[in-house]
Amino acid sequence: ETGVTQTPRHLVMGMTNKKSLKCEQHLGHNAMYWYKQSAKKPLELMFVYSLEERVENNSVPSRFSPACPNSSHLFLHLHTLQPEDSALYLCASSQDPDKKNIQYFGAGTRLSVL
Amino acid sequence: GQNIDQPTEMTATEGAIVQINCTYQTSGFNGLFWYQQHAGEAPTFLSYNVLDGLEEKGRFSSFLSRSKGYSYLLLKELQMKDSASYLCAVLDSNYQLIWGAGTKLIIKP
Secondary structure, eight states, rough: OSSEEEEEEEEETTTOOEEEEEEEEEOSSEEEEEEEEEEESEEEEEEEEEEEEEEEOOOOOOTTEEEEEETTTTEEEEEEEGGOOOEEEEEEEEEESSSSSOOOOOOOOEEEEE | OEEEOOSSEEEEETSSSSSEEEEEEEEEOOEEEEEEETTSSOOOEEEESSSSSEEEETTEEEEETTTEEEEEEEEOOOOOOOOOEEEEEOOOSOOOOEEOOOEEEEEEE
């Protein structure tokens, strides 16, 4: 148990669907992250939030829309995805956005786009 | 460009020792992380090195040579539960984390 919980663990969606991924951290951290993990590829940082403000957006397509209503919760809203978006989506948190800090990860949502 | 290289897959025997290498070419260096990720689970922090040398934590040790752009993770007295992927990540001069693709370690009885 890392203190970071992601739901759902698995998601299958069609290209026209709209769905959301949820992440909750119980560690009292101020920074939260979304990563994409594809097989045999490095983790790709998508978004960084610090105290509910987006501080990084790494050229992610607009079909991915993050939201951070408070420092404990992070969402990733998905719409009109493509099959190449199928991957494991990981959420992480750290004490603050200083990346020397250890990041604590959730177990991820395995997304399949049909 | 920035690059982290680590072997894709390694196999070792229970009770033995294995060394997982990581070489990096990055714009600057502010530390190197190792994470462990069991299949279907969250990556978990193992170690952070910013100075040259060996840091030991129980059965796991991590080594860094900044002049060579090289690190390794050493796992001793291997157990079946050590079967996992091991991720190397470097913090560059802009404090961006550059990740390797991970090394899948298979432990055989």
